[in-house]
Amino acid sequence: MMIAGGVALPVEPASADPLEIIATTPGLADVIRQIGGDEVDVKLLTPGAVDPHKVMPKASMLLKLKRADALVSMGLGFEHAYLPALLEKVGRADLGRGATDVSTGGSHHLVGGDFIGQPLEVPTQLGRGAGVDVHPLGNPHWNTNPALMQNFAVAARDFLSKLRPEASETFSANWRDWDADLTAQITHWQTWLAPAHGRSIVTYHRSWAYFADAFGLVILGEVEPKPGMSPTTRHLAQLAKSMQQQQVKLLLLEPWYSESKLGNLPRMTDVAVVKIASMSGKQGYLAWMGELVAAAARAWGLEEPQSSPLTQPGAQELGK
Template structure:
């Protein structure tokens, strides 16, 4: 059904001329990214040689970015498509790739850049079936919330750009090295700032924070969803509240794509601090870059832990 829809969209766009086409930059490498964090990383490596368009804006569910007719010509003209991988984009990207009619960026081609290459996933299920909802069949795909693993994504983007345009390798290398040095400095800063977070338990709406928690020595106590993509039941919420009270879990994380009602209820019942954290740049104001997003996340969590500590003192 989705594939048929995008074939129709592609046919329609063909008659729309230059509708939503790329700007005319003769020497630019045209890159479409699935997510805004990948867009920012690509711009930092590609510099003046790339023109980057992100399918997501930062507020969406990363598993289900809403499709728009304007995406088809962007994909049709793209030189590279950059994805997080581990099946994160499975609900929307395959149909869009088919509709694009662009052989350069199909799965397995050199224009298809999977940034999960070299990363070992966590949470790989032993078995899956349709009753389990929107599971992570290839493991948890939200590794970009760890700045340490984001460095691997940067390297994968660099490798793809060099393969596509080797004449710019020196520029790409300079950009990559400069950005990685900046990211390393920020990681050291974030880890020092995050000392109060060590050992702190928290819950989130979706199973997204495992890599972040490992990087900053936190503990994901549970999720509001029954399983990834499966809405919580009343019994699950009751059990979660009871367990949080028993273990004194101080933080409830709500991601922008999920409603506030249930997280707010859980926070009120347990006395935990409710915080809204972005999962991509653009998810909340003043987080337009990857580094700004990580700054916001670490600062917000540290402040929340301090507030909970003062309230219980």
């Protein structure tokens, strides 16, 4: 503290305070923590691993954004239900410490979707009846492909280094460790699921396209006839029929959707319903992806290869 003419002036500490970073999902928060280490204090904007299409903007969220040094989001409309409304209210002049810019396209806002190459399922035509939470910019659930999270981590390393250049070596070293871990895991997961290559799966919501893409799986269809819509009995019957024909063994259902919406589908087919969130929660990104791969492997009866770098705990499986 400096005293000038009897008035105490705060002195900016030499990068003593960690960067306060707000992330919209636990997975992004985890990666930022892994790379940022002690240099960052990461807080979640949302309640955690919840349905991103149902998150409502709140005053408490606005407060977090106003005080943040930086914001990290998924992009591609993943946060459509709350983030645009909040960012409109934040405004550049309104921002807290260091007058940072967290608005869309701002230098203090890292948008993961900008680093995944061509998004999947970009609609060619937005017609009527396209669904309630149709994804007009393409499928925003890119986090289900671990290779895309690797892309994001590179961008996160560079983003943090720009925000705090004096710690860039730390960020690079942390990123290298994290990336090496994930690379080893991806090799293991690919080996494990290789026998399932080309097999069909069914999902409740259209959240798993990138997972299917990563592991060479085919999405036969969704339980939701259109994103955000509940299935009709007729749609379920048609889906069950093609599931029998294609011998589908795996159905992915997020815990925020009711199992009752599946109707008789599990009984009419030979499918294992695997209840797992389409994003990581408190367990962290690598552990979550490991749970997902293990659950899928179990549905197909695939033994874990001996090359296992880590033993993964299983996701909750509801049975047939």
